[in-house]
Amino acid sequence: MKYMILMYGSQQDYDALAGKPGxxxxxxxxADFAALGAFMESFTKELVESGELVETRGLTAPAHTRRIQxxxxxxxxxxxxxxESEEVLAGYWIVECDSFDRATQIAARLAETPGPEHxxxxxxxxxxxxAESRDELEA
Amino acid sequence: MAxxxxxxxxxxxxxxxxxxGALVRRxxxxxxxxxxxxxxxxxxxxxxxxxxxxxNPRGWLITVASRRLTDLLRAEQARQRRExxxxxxxxxSQWLAPAADAGTAEGDDTLILLFLCCHPSLSPASQIALTLxxxxxxxxxxxxxAFLVPDDTMTRRITRAKQAVKDSGVPFALPAAAERGQxxxxxxxxxxxxxxxxxxxxxxPGLVRPDLSAEAIRLTRIVHRLLPxxxxxxxLLALMLLTEARRPARAGPGGEPVPMAEQDxxxxxxxLIGEGxxxxxxxxxxxxxxxxxxxxxxxAVHDEAATAEATDWPQILALYELLLRVSESPVVALNxxxxxxxxxxxxxxxxxxxxLEPDQRMAASHRFHAVRAxxxxxxxxxxxxxxxxxxxxxxxxxxxxxxxxxxxxxxxLTG
Numbered sequence: 001m002k003y004m005i006l007m008y009g010s011q012q013d014y015d016a017l018a019g020k021p022g023x024x025x026x027x028x029x030x031a032d033f034a035a036l037g038a039f040m041e042s043f044t045k046e047l048v049e050s051g052e053l054v055e056t057r058g059l060t061a062p063a064h065t066r067r068i069q070x071x072x073x074x075x076x077x078x079x080x081x082x083x084e085s086e087e088v089l090a091g092y093w094i095v096e097c098d099s100f101d102r103a104t105q106i107a108a109r110l111a112e113t114p115g116p117e118h119x120x121x122x123x124x125x126x127x128x129x130x131a132e133s134r135d136e137l138e139a
Numbered sequence: 140m141a142x143x144x145x146x147x148x149x150x151x152x153x154x155x156x157x158x159x160g161a162l163v164r165r166x167x168x169x170x171x172x173x174x175x176x177x178x179x180x181x182x183x184x185x186x187x188x189x190x191x192x193x194x195n196p197r198g199w200l201i202t203v204a205s206r207r208l209t210d211l212l213r214a215e216q217a218r219q220r221r222e223x224x225x226x227x228x229x230x231x232s233q234w235l236a237p238a239a240d241a242g243t244a245e246g247d248d249t250l251i252l253l254f255l256c257c258h259p260s261l262s263p264a265s266q267i268a269l270t271l272x273x274x275x276x277x278x279x280x281x282x283x284x285a286f287l288v289p290d291d292t293m294t295r296r297i298t299r300a301k302q303a304v305k306d307s308g309v310p311f312a313l314p315a316a317a318e319r320g321q322x323x324x325x326x327x328x329x330x331x332x333x334x335x336x337x338x339x340x341x342x343x344p345g346l347v348r349p350d351l352s353a354e355a356i357r358l359t360r361i362v363h364r365l366l367p368x369x370x371x372x373x374x375l376l377a378l379m380l381l382t383e384a385r386r387p388a389r390a391g392p393g394g395e396p397v398p399m400a401e402q403d404x405x406x407x408x409x410x411l412i413g414e415g416x417x418x419x420x421x422x423x424x425x426x427x428x429x430x431x432x433x434x435x436x437x438x439a440v441h442d443e444a445a446t447a448e449a450t451d452w453p454q455i456l457a458l459y460e461l462l463l464r465v466s467e468s469p470v471v472a473l474n475x476x477x478x479x480x481x482x483x484x485x486x487x488x489x490x491x492x493x494x495l496e497p498d499q500r501m502a503a504s505h506r507f508h509a510v511r512a513x514x515x516x517x518x519x520x521x522x523x524x525x526x527x528x529x530x531x532x533x534x535x536x537x538x539x540x541x542x543x544x545x546x547x548x549x550x551x552l553t554g
Contacts, residue, residue: 011213018206063212064166079168080216 002054002096002130003103007110009090011082013119014061026116035114043109047095052106058091094130103127147187150196151180152357155276158200160248162208163311169255170301171211172204173273179204180276247313249274250365253358254314256300257325260307265300266329267336272297275354285336285351327375327431330359334379338386352383373422374432380415381438384408394540395547400447412442433462437474452481469500473510485518505535509545516552525552 017036021027028036047053065088067081082088097103107127113120131137155176162172179200193199256270271277271285283293314322337351359376366372388402419435437458444450459475472495480488492511501507512527532545 061209063209063216066167080212080219083220084213084217 001099001103002094002132003100004128004130005093005095005103005107005110006089006126006128007091008087008124008126009062010087011062011084013087013090016116016119026118028116028119032115039112039114044093047093047106052095052097054094054096056091056093059089062086062088100127100129103129144184144188147184147192150192151183151200152276154197154200155180156249156252156274156361157197158204159273160252161197161201162204163252164248166205166208167311168208168212168305169311170298170305171215172208173301175204175208175211176200177272177278178207181278247365249361251311251313253326253362254322255304255309255311257322257329258304258307258309259322259325260303261300263329263332265296265303266325267333268293268296269300269304270329270358271333271351271354275358277354323369324371326362327371330355330362331375331379331431333358334382338382352379352386355379356383368425370422370425370427371429371431373418374429374435377415377419377422377435378431378438380411380418381435381442384411384415384442390540393543395544396541399441404445407442412439415439416443428461430462430466433458433465437462450481452478456482469495469498469504470506473501473506477510477514480514480517485514488514489518503534505531505541505545507531508534512545512548521552525549528552 016026016028017033019027019030019033044053044056047056062082063080065080065082067078068075069078070076093106095103095106097106104127107125110123110125113123115123158179159173159176162176163169166172182203183196183200187193187196252274253270256273257266261269268282268286271282272279277285279293279297280290282297283290286293313319334352334355337353337355356376356379359372359379363369363372363376384407385399385402387408388404388406389397389399391397415435416439419432419439422432423436437455440451440455440458456475456478459471459478462471463475473492476488476491476495479491489511492507492514495501495507508527508531512524512531515527516524526549528545528549532542532549535541535545
């Protein structure tokens with residue numbers, strides 16, 4: 001069964017990662033950043049080794065977003081639709097494992113993600129089962 | 140490795156369109172991306188000579204420009220959200236249709252940028268300015284200096300041009316096959332205008348102007364490398380090289396123009412002539428002649444004559460007759476009249492001029508009267524030639540050296 005583990009971040013989080021201090025927020029130090037990179041590498045490596053990783057991707061900063069929606073029946077595009085502080089999808093892993101519980105166990109490992117305390121305090125990850133077919137979606 | 144300022148500059152100019160292409164392809168925002176790339180180029184121009192060129196200069200520039208783009212976009216988006224004038228626009232219809240040329244290679248980015256910069260919604264002046272900045276990698280002050288306009292004027296011109304390109308909603312892709320030919324002709328025309336702008340300014344205050352001719356040749360070489368089979372691209376490059384070859388001989392010590400017949404041909408650049416002749420010979424063999432190939436062929440016949448007397452005028456005349464069929468330019472018509480005079484005698488040439496005279500563009504141009512004066516002198520009518528030279532001088536208002544030259548010609552025939 002496949003699950004998606006979703007990670008969130010705001011434009012401000014992306015800034016902090018790039019070393020830019022925000023309002024009342026500390027920037028990440030190079031050491032923080034190196035620790036994060038090392039953790040993510042080992043986290044993904046373990047999933048590769050256990051054969052559970054299907055795919056993982058990170059998304060670029062939320063400022064690079066185009067939103068398409070209908071307005072008076074016509075499709076319009078909006079550049080950068082998110083407020084700076086809104087937490088939006090920042091990256092994901094798709095894992096294939098035996099159960100929702102195992103997928104949750106994997107996602108829970110993300111609680112060990114190193115980083116400045118104020119970032120850790122807000123961090124979260126979601127796990128969602130992937131529908132394998134249209135039937136499953138309509139069930 | 141530390142690099143000199145010039146090496147860095149050459150490298151940056153070469154990378155500029157590639158970096159801009161990569162950014163627009165990935166993130167869109169032609170106008171803002173262009174600003175971001177300029178800032179990255181500026182950062183490199185100051186850092187690299189001191190700290191050394193990074194291992195992957197293109198990657199370095201893309202990274203720095205992307206970061207800058209993110210910052211610029213955020214400021215823009217925050218402002219738009221505040222103003223509620225949402226950053227919304229109708230999805231351009233081109234986005235909803237399948238791409239004209241899906242899956243273009245990244246090597247085509249420079250070409251796509253050229254098509255964007257020479258978009259038909261822009262005036263020629265804007266096309267030229269935007270091409271020099273976005274593809275040539277020149278800074279706005281450099282372009283302003285080249286066109287002798289204040290920096291502010293050029294900044295506004297480029298900003299408006301970028302806005303127009305963005306508003307036109309053209310996707311970052313090569314034009315559809317149906318309009319490809321027309322759009323490519325516009326690109327070649329802009330490159331030719333840039334070349335002529337540089338070629339026309341060889342003296343006086345021209346000395347401090349950036350070398351637009353060299354820049355036009357550099358850009359045309361890039362297009363030729365991307366479209367090696369295109370006869371007109373090859374023809375344009377050959378025409379530029381064969382014209383540039385004569386530059387050292389075309390002005391006297393005082394900046395006065397020296398007519399081709401009187402130029403010291405030992406000053407002509409044999410390497411440029413050799414390359415130009417090779418290019419145009421190869422292009423003509425493919426039998427798809429066009430105006431640039433024909434003009435290059437004419438330039439080649441001139442350049443290959445060891446002396447003015449040895450010029451193969453019948454061949455030049457034949458080429459002008461072909462050219463007249465595809466070009467309505469008054470300059471071509473005048474040059475054709477000169478070729479006719481050289482082959483069939485001055486009276487035949489003067490007869491042609493008489494038929495051209497009703498054309499307003501002709502009567503107003505100093506060139507028309509200068510050619511007429513030259514042919515009248517050939518025919519032995521010194522008095523009429525003198526007044527025609529004076530008539531020409533009175534219309535050559537833009538250029539002092541030209542006026543001086545024409546007055547000198549008139550004075551020579553006095554008494």
